[in-house]
Amino acid sequence: MSNCEEYPSAVVANNGSNNMSHDEETNVDNWESEKLSQIPFKVLRGHRDGVNSCTFCANGTHILTASDDGTAKLFKSHGVKLVTNFAAHSSPVTKITVTKNSQNFVTCSWDKTVKFWDLEMGKVLWSGNHNGIVMSQDISFDGKMVVSCSDFDNTIKIWDASNGNLIHELIDHHAQTPTCCTFSPNSQRIATTGMDRATKVWDLVSKKVTAALGDHENIISTCCFSNNERYLCTGAWDKTLRVFDISTGMYRSEGSIKLERGHAGCVSACEFSSDSQLLVSSGYDKNVVIWDANNFTKKLSMKGHGGWITDISISPDKHWVLSASKDKTVRMWNIENYKQIPMVIESQRAMGLKITECVECGHSFSIGQLEDDAEFSKCVFCRLANPERNDLPSVM
Known part of the structure; x- marks a missing residue:
């Protein structure tokens, strides 16, 4: 029996009200805009509770989301149509990731499980168990491994993506609950962050921690590698991001690059663009911030969500940014022409x-x-x- 339900009709944006009927929703323009907003956006609706995770897939043509309502959903980017609903978990889904070929995706949950799915069939191919809430997970760039972390024994688990067999288990990898885990683009390193204010880089070849990074003054909530593997960025509850030049090792002598004054609340997520030219971050201040990854200056802030922003994703062509929120929606921001916005131009001139x-x-x-x-x-x-x-x- 398939774990999915097909939805023949679209779930599209409305004019700002959250109480429209289905017939009203399907007869409005997909584009929305706030007063004085210069960034057009679309809104994806359909979840019954806060959305915790979002990601582009199929070369940006589709979007996967995961929610506190226990479901994962697949949308078409064009027209923001809801394609499939996956009855994923019995508890909130904390993270959703997809393989580079978009044939499989992974979910993890408060129900202490990690699930590996066939996207087209909507079926779970294997499921792995933790002793506690699974806080985060990621798929390696080569699609061969899955990493996950849980809060009970501060454990990191690495799974064989082909069959779900456990390859490595790192117990008490952090002194407190791990919050995020992610693979490097070459699939040879795993970066993890934790409530112990530590970021660790674990090498899959030597099976050792090769870098232990600090610098934050509060819980570290997220991390990401740049695709050129030069930088590792971390975000924390101290409202800042830190960028470490791990390729040259310059952080050892010069420290990390501190990105501040971007968020007025805890940083929840960060991601580099596919060409490593942009860095996007989100926070509990309901802001999405775009940074120039060449000089790490703030380019633009985007506001509009009615709740905490929990996750972000950048399309491969850099034209779109996704933001997931506790307001039960996902926004799809069109940043293709953001450099022509007068505020961005003026900011560049001021610098x-x-x-x-x-x-x-x-x-x-x-x-x-x-x-x-x-x-x-x-x-x-x-x-x-x-x-x-x-x-x-x-x-x-």
């Missing part, structure tokens, strides 16, 4: 910066107002990839 475009890769990057666009025609990544003398700016 003495202007935006130019790399002639080689097409990515935008910041340079000083007085610097010559012709001299800085390529971004730093393209210059370093081809370090010919005429590619580098003169120091004379």
Whole structure:
């Protein structure tokens, strides 16, 4: 028997009221906007309780969500149509992740289980058990492993994704409840955060902790790697994010980069864009913040949720940001043209910066107002990839 129900009709956005009938919902425009808002967005509705997790899948064409109502849902991005409802768990679902090929997804829950699903069939392929609430989980980039963490014995478990067999178990990996676990892009390291204010990087080859990071002044709630594997970002209840240059090891001598004044409440989630150019964070202050990952300056804040924001996700093309909230909704923000917003332009000017475009890769990057666009025609990544003398700016 399948663990899913098919929904033939759309669950789409409304004009701001949460009390519309189904017939009214299906006859309104999918686009919504707050007064004076310059970022268009869509709203996904359908969960009966707070939404804890969200992620893009199928190259950004679909969205997976997970909720306190015990369900996971699959939406189409275009038209925000509800496709499938998965009766996932008997308790709140804390996290949902998807494989890179979007054939499988994983859920975890307060019911102490981790479940590995076939997305198309809507069936659970295997289920793993913890002794306590499963706080978080992730799938390795190569799709071969699943990592999960629980609160009872502060345990990290690593599972074989093909059959659910337990590969490694790290008991008391943190001194207090672990809050997040995630794989590095090369699938060789696992970063975990905890209520003990510690971030640990565990190496799957040496089977040892290769980095123990601190710097936060309160519980660390989330972490993420940049796709180029240079940075590890952490977010905490102290309202800040910390960025560690783990590729060069510069954090050992110079410490982490502190990102503050972005959130007025606990940071709940963070994620780098696929090209590692942007960093997006969310918090219990109901804000989504976009940061420039080249100089780690704040670019934009997006507000509108009526409850804590619990999770975020960035589409592969960087045109959309998802935010999940305790207000029972998921918002889909269109940030494709955010650089043209006057507030963003003015912010760049205030910092003495202007935006130019790399002639080689097409990515935008910041340079000083007085610097010559012709001299800085390529971004730093393209210059370093081809370090010919005429590619580098003169120091004379």
